[in-house]
Amino acid sequence: MTPLRHRLPRESAELVRDALAGFRFQLQPREVGRVLGLERDVARVQGLPGVGAMEVLRFGKSAAAVAFDLDPDEVGAVLLDPESRVRAGMQVLRSGRVLDVPVGHPLLGRIVDPLGRPLDDGDALPGAERWPVEREAPAIVARAPVEVPLLTGIKVVDALIPVGRGQRELILGDRQTGKTTLAVDTILNQHDQEVICIYCAIGQRAQAVARVIARLRERDAMKYCVVVSATGDTPAGLQFIAPYAATTIGEWFMAQGRDVLVVYDDLTRHADAYRELSLLLRRPPGREAYPGDVFHIHSRLLERATRLKEGGSLTALPVAETQAQNLAAYIPTNLISITDGQIYLSPVKFQRGELPAVDVGRSVSRVGGRAQLPAYWEVTGALKLAYAQYEELETFARFGTRLDERTRAAIERGRRVRELLKQEEGDLLSPAEQVAVLLALNAGLLDSLPLEEVHPAERRIRAAVQEAEETARRVGAGPLTAELRQALLRLAQKAVAP
Ligand SMILES: Nc1ncnc2c1ncn2[C@@H]1O[C@H](COP(=O)(O)OP(=O)(O)O)[C@@H](O)[C@H]1O
Ligand SMILES: [Mg+2]
Structure with a gap:
């Protein structure tokens, strides 16, 4: 029989030769593992020597798992599908990619x-x-x-x-x-x-x-x-x-x-x-x-x-x-x-x-x-102090000890701090509202109010701040200058005692 190349036109023969020259015989290794055993959401898999940590593995058509434990002769794979029907003996394929989202x-x-x-x-x-x-x-x-x-x-x-x-x-x-x-x-x-x-x-x-x-x-x-x-x-x-x-x-x-x-x-x-x-x-x-x-x-x-x-x-x-x-x-x-x-x-x-x-x-x-925000700095110092003092004094107060005027005042302030720090779920305050009500508290504007009047007063202060847009904007923008402080206190004062 005539060899193939004698029967082909010259150009085709060359094409084939080029194609063959570019061809490398290569075995594509494809690791196929098997499920050895299964315990709840974890499968032990054999036969995947090249698998990487967190690599996605596939069982049959749909079920996915991720390679967790890489032992020399066994992989611990964590199943990710709630209804996967993985059984012992099942084939496992590597995906070649790590778990992603x-x-x-x-x-x-x-x-x-x-x-x-x-x-x-x-x-x-x-x-x-x-x-x-x-x-x-x-x-x-x-x-x-x-x-x-x-x-x-x-x-x-x-x-x-x-x-x-x-x-x-x-x-x-x-x-x-x-x-x-x-x-x-x-x-x-x-x-x-x-x-x-x-x-x-x-x-x-x-x-x-x-x-x-x-x-x-x-x-x-x-x-x-x-x-x-x-x-x-x-x-x-x-x-x-x-x-x-x-x-x-x-x-x-x-x-x-x-x-x-x-x-x-x-x-x-x-x-x-x-x-x-x-x-x-x-x-x-x-x-x-x-x-x-x-x-x-x-x-x-x-x-x-x-x-x-x-x-x-x-x-x-x-x-x-x-x-x-x-x-x-x-x-x-x-x-x-x-x-x-x-x-x-x-x-x-x-x-x-x-x-x-x-x-x-x-x-x-x-x-x-x-x-x-810088506007808080001055406010938080006094608030922390009042709060800490109150926690200490509260115990005394409970025993009905006779208290001097200063102690009594500290306790009354503390009660209002605690009351004001209560906040309903979802009722959120802007920094300007917060700084204004805390300033009012520290300045003693709420001291003369009965406890149950603290939150209504707070609501009025907040409303006043919301209206004074320019003042509110400055609270968010920088430190509390003496002038800004005064402006907020004036707003608060009017709101507390209209
Ligand atoms: N500041 C709040 N004002 C009013 N109700 C609140 C406040 N904080 C939590 N609750 C209520 O308390 C319950 C438990 O809150 P939740 O956030 O689920 O608690 P946790 O996550 O700690 O288990 C919920 O019913 C929630 O509405
Ligand atoms: Mg919860």
């Missing part, structure tokens, strides 16, 4: 799970850019000091425990002490602050998350919010990645130079999800049966909160739940040491109806003071 403007107003799958009735987010869920924290040299306030609209916080943009402030307290309310109020207060807000629900009851969403919708806040939700009935793996995914979504906005606030509600549940996974992965348990690196996973998360030199910030408000006011438990102490301070909510104050139940003595903001 859609990012970008299309997420605003949306409710998604930690993989970016819609939980609202909106469209999927196929066109969106995707960023890895696990990302390096910005380098120290890229970070700027915290010096712009993140206004919560809550007097006791903005005046006494101020939070700055880029800060990590823990919200801590027993269940039902107002932690979520404080965080959601802070989100609501960003409606005119140009701050993008991300509410990340971890391990909560679906009903509680629905309540938060209803609240955001009712106040028309969803347009600057993203809700990332992994409720308690979703796989532990999804709950575990939720805060990382929420942070990634926030980081995209930060990279556009935006200020971002992320609420993690809550990291106690997150630690519990991680503990569950770790037990299933047969990692050795440590203190309180949490795996030894639970500190590390939380610090790695909160490290990502920062303010960037080139603009943009990510403020973290992690929430943690204490049991029976025990701040010394493992997870709370860990979180206290990783954050820049904590707002502690006391169940005792809550029961007494002193809401928000912030325990000022046990709360601190280590970097926020620098970020506080």
Whole structure:
């Protein structure tokens, strides 16, 4: 038989020769693993020697998992789909990509799970850019000091425990002490602050998350919010990645130079999800049966909160739940040491109806003071003093001890401080309103009022400030000059005693 090349025209032969020259015989290795065994949300997989940490794995057509534990002969894979029908013996394929989440403007107003799958009735987010869920924290040299306030609209916080943009402030307290309310109020207060807000629900009851969403919708806040939700009935793996995914979504906005606030509600549940996974992965348990690196996973998360030199910030408000006011438990102490301070909510104050139940003595903001608006400076000094004195004297007062005039006056002032620091959920104050009412308080304008007249007087002062637009604007713009102080006090005086 004539060899092929003799039968082909010259040019074709050359084409074939060129094509052959460019061809390299290559075996494309495709790792195919098998499920060895399954325990709840964790599968043990054999036969994927090249798999990377946090790489997405596929079982059959739909079910997804992420590679967690990489042992030489076995991979511990965490399942991410609630209804995955994974069985022993099933084939497992590598995806070649790490776990990622859609990012970008299309997420605003949306409710998604930690993989970016819609939980609202909106469209999927196929066109969106995707960023890895696990990302390096910005380098120290890229970070700027915290010096712009993140206004919560809550007097006791903005005046006494101020939070700055880029800060990590823990919200801590027993269940039902107002932690979520404080965080959601802070989100609501960003409606005119140009701050993008991300509410990340971890391990909560679906009903509680629905309540938060209803609240955001009712106040028309969803347009600057993203809700990332992994409720308690979703796989532990999804709950575990939720805060990382929420942070990634926030980081995209930060990279556009935006200020971002992320609420993690809550990291106690997150630690519990991680503990569950770790037990299933047969990692050795440590203190309180949490795996030894639970500190590390939380610090790695909160490290990502920062303010960037080139603009943009990510403020973290992690929430943690204490049991029976025990701040010394493992997870709370860990979180206290990783954050820049904590707002502690006391169940005792809550029961007494002193809401928000912030325990000022046990709360601190280590970097926020620098970020506080200058107009507060003078006001907070006197307020702190009055409050501290009152806490001391209160005990005496209760014993009915005979008191001298000065002590009595300090107690009366203290009562009004405490009364004024009470604030209804969702009733948020601008800095000008806050400074005006606190000035009035410090100047003794409220001392002669009966306690139940304090809030009506406050409302009148606030209304007066809202009308004096120019004065209000100056409070936000700079220090409290003697003249501005007088202007505010005059407004307050007229409002208190019309
Ligand atoms: N400042 C407040 N004013 C009025 N009600 C409040 C206030 N703070 C919290 N509450 C109420 O207290 C209850 C518990 O608050 P929540 O934020 O859910 O607590 P936690 O998140 O600590 O469990 C809710 O019904 C909430 O409406
Ligand atoms: Mg809550």
